[in-house]
Structures are given as C-alpha cells and as structure tokens.
Amino acid sequence: MTGRRRTRSTFLPRSLRPTRPFRSAVLSAGVLVASASLAAGCGLVPGATGGSGDDSIVVMTWAPEGTAATNKPGMPAFARAYARWINANGGLNGRTLKVLTCNDHNDTVDAAKCARQAVKANAVAVLGSYSQHSESFLPHLEGAGIPYIGGYGVTNDEFTSPLSYPVNGGQPALLAGLGKELAADCGRVALVRPDTIAGDALPTMLDAGLTAGGHARAVDQQAAEDATEYSAQADAALKAAAVEDASGDNASGENASGENGKGCVIPALGDRTGTFMDSFRRGREDYPAVSTATVLGSVDQTVINSTGGASSAFEGAYVTGWYPVASDPRWDPMKKVISESAFSDTRIDPADTGVQTTWIAYTVFKEVVESLGGGAVTAATVTGALDDGLKVSTGGLTPTLRWGFTDQLASIGFPRLINANVTLQTVKQGRLAAAKEGFVDVTRTLENADVD
Numbered sequence: 001m002t003g004r005r006r007t008r009s010t011f012l013p014r015s016l017r018p019t020r021p022f023r024s025a026v027l028s029a030g031v032l033v034a035s036a037s038l039a040a041g042c043g044l045v046p047g048a049t050g051g052s053g054d055d056s057i058v059v060m061t062w063a064p065e066g067t068a069a070t071n072k073p074g075m076p077a078f079a080r081a082y083a084r085w086i087n088a089n090g091g092l093n094g095r096t097l098k099v100l101t102c103n104d105h106n107d108t109v110d111a112a113k114c115a116r117q118a119v120k121a122n123a124v125a126v127l128g129s130y131s132q133h134s135e136s137f138l139p140h141l142e143g144a145g146i147p148y149i150g151g152y153g154v155t156n157d158e159f160t161s162p163l164s165y166p167v168n169g170g171q172p173a174l175l176a177g178l179g180k181e182l183a184a185d186c187g188r189v190a191l192v193r194p195d196t197i198a199g200d201a202l203p204t205m206l207d208a209g210l211t212a213g214g215h216a217r218a219v220d221q222q223a224a225e226d227a228t229e230y231s232a233q234a235d236a237a238l239k240a241a242a243v244e245d246a247s248g249d250n251a252s253g254e255n256a257s258g259e260n261g262k263g264c265v266i267p268a269l270g271d272r273t274g275t276f277m278d279s280f281r282r283g284r285e286d287y288p289a290v291s292t293a294t295v296l297g298s299v300d301q302t303v304i305n306s307t308g309g310a311s312s313a314f315e316g317a318y319v320t321g322w323y324p325v326a327s328d329p330r331w332d333p334m335k336k337v338i339s340e341s342a343f344s345d346t347r348i349d350p351a352d353t354g355v356q357t358t359w360i361a362y363t364v365f366k367e368v369v370e371s372l373g374g375g376a377v378t379a380a381t382v383t384g385a386l387d388d389g390l391k392v393s394t395g396g397l398t399p400t401l402r403w404g405f406t407d408q409l410a411s412i413g414f415p416r417l418i419n420a421n422v423t424l425q426t427v428k429q430g431r432l433a434a435a436k437e438g439f440v441d442v443t444r445t446l447e448n449a450d451v452d
Helices: 020-042 074-088 108-120 134-144 170-182 202-212 231-242 270-284 301-306 329-341 353-371 379-387 408-412 443-447
Strands: 057-063 097-103 125-127 189-194 219-223 263-267 290-292 318-321 421-428 431-434
Touching (some): 057 074, 057 108, 074 353, 170 202, 170 318, 170 421, 170 443, 189 202, 189 231, 189 270, 219 231, 231 263, 231 270, 231 290, 263 270, 270 301, 301 431, 353 379, 408 443
Parallel strands (some): 189 219, 263 290
Antiparallel strands (some): 318 421, 421 431
C-alpha cells in the first residue's frame, strides 16, 4: 500500500457542527478581513478586474499531469482552448478572458503552490479543476476570498467549504447512485478503491446506495492508486464477490428480490482502473458468476476500448455519471469550442468527464459575469452573485444550479452539495449508452449515509 496522507476529518459529529447562520457570519467576516488585509498590503483586492492595468478577467484551472496516479491534462488544455474561443467571439461582456493553468502533480505542496499562484495573479476564480489535495489549496483560496467553481468533486472538502461551488455531486453521488442500482441485481459486492484519504470516503457512499435497496454492505478492498498491476487485488475482489453460503446463495449479499445472485466487483481507481481491469480479466475466467460495474471518471470510452471493447469485462456493466452520454446533442456547444479552438490537441477528449466538468464550470462563470452587467468582476462580486441565489442553466447538462447553505445534505456534512443527480449508463456492444433517460436524484439516499 502507498503511504497514507492523514489530514483532519471532513466530518463533524452532528452535535458539534456549526449552525448555518454561524457559518455564514464567519464566512462574511473572514472574507472581509482577508480582503482588507490584502488590499492594505498590495493596494489591490485579489481578483479585481484589470489588476494588471487592463480590463481582462483572470481565472485559473489546475489538474495533475504526468504523474503515476490519476492525470487530467484535458482540463487545463480545454480551459486554454475555451479562452481562445471566447476571446475570438467578443470575450466575456467585452472583456478579455485570461486563463492561467497549473499542474498540481498530485502533490500537497504543488497544490498549495497553484493556489498561491492564483492569489498572486489576482484571479477572480479557480474554475473546472481537479485535485485530491483540498486541505492544501482551499485555505489559500479562502484566505483571499477566491471562489472554487466546478471542482471535480474528488474530496469531501469541496462540499463543505463556503467558497466551493460544485457543479456535480462528486464521488458521493456517483457511488450512492451505483449502489442503489446494483442492489437489485448483484449478489455480494466488492469495492476496489484507492488507499488514500479521498478513497476512504468511497465505501460509505456506495453502502448508502446498497442499503437503500435492502442490500448488504460492500467488501472494502484497498489498493495503491499508482500500482502498475493489480493481480493480488483483483483475485481478492473476485473471491470476495464470488463467496457463496451452503445453500448456494451469495453470502450476506443476495439481493432483496433474489433474482440474480451474481457477485459484482466495482473498481473505482481513477486512471488506474484500466490497469486493474487487465488483471481482473485474466483472473475472471475462474469466476464466471462475477460481473462488474463502475463510475465515470474511473472508466470512459477510451478505457472500454483499450480493455476489449464489446468483449471487455465492462460489457453489460452499469456505469453512473453526472452528465448525459457524450453522444447527446447537449454537448454540441462544447464540441464546437473544441473543433474551433483546440487545434487538434489530443489531450482534449469530449467524452472525458474532466473536460466536461471544466466546460460546465466555464459555462457557470460566463453566466455569473453576464449577471454583473458592466460592473466590476472581482472575486467578491463573483461570490456575491452566487451567494445571492443566482440560478445558472447549463443547457440541460445538469439541473439548474443554485448554491446555498439551506440544502438538504447539510445535515450529513455536505452543505455545498447542491446537485445530487446522476445519470445511469451501460456498456452496450462496447459503447457507453444511456440505460435510463434523464437524471436520477440520490439526495434521499445520501441523507441516510452513515458518515459519523
């Protein structure tokens, strides 16, 4: 196993969680103090439009690239393409958009460096980014009052920070939705997930979905997130999912209806899911009564293709996502940006969930800027517009988004999780296709998650 990065828990006992009015008061005071301090020291409020003397709007997008674990190079690459496209089409309300990018290298120190760079550059927001190290970058953003809009949803802090504005339900929603769907179809379930702080939160969310459907909890199989092969983990997961009791039913995992006793293995290893599936495919021959399912972000069309297409172990598997399938016409505006401004950049894949999240984040930001009219675009005015109840449409790629501390999931420590909708997809003849029309709301499922 890899060395484990231990940080503070993101969950507080319900009796110790601050009230919503208290959180709002602390946020307001903290932002004002931070802004006043920085204005006195530098003569500028971080994020002020034209901080460098022009009328441009500065934002940042970051993600890990070139690491041995999960990489999302398409996110900053798409952000740069979006800037080229929007500026070629008149900018944001006539203002030039400047996009800064940063590589956090999947490292706590570099994640903090990216955040400090955003503060130094007077960025008005960090948009459409991926990092597992929220404990390193969020304090810097919070101290400068810079909003984090459209993070990938890989850490719990993204759903607790008052300056985080997530556009999806992150890993909690994906796993709760998957568990809810599999409860009726799977026997014993084994989850294979990273042996990291972010990975520690995954079993709770999957179990919330499983138990909502009357199913037993999953077997928690930890694995190194940067391994080059997973033979031992694949074998352990297959054995766990295939366990049967004396009657021939899967032990402690037969579904409520008793219709399908087949065990299920759920790999949720990000970019290493494909590596895991290579090992899984070799060992699966000895366990014919075990199927698989997963979440987008851990698998996409590229992974399916590389693991055998229609003959891969994913054939027939359920996959939960945050958004419609990549072939849906609602993605056409994003594809237009890629076609016109990406210049054949192979890092930018319209089917990549990271690229899609970055597109949605910039769509949100565009609406925020437009809502300000000709007024100043600063970190404070951006957060003010969002906190004042601005409703943002993403063209049907998500439900209408609106952030606040009055949402249902504040009761389990996720006050910023405002979109708990997921889509259900399946692999059919080697291609991802919609298994159900529309979105599935897993808010009620998450409300019952055992997070204490």
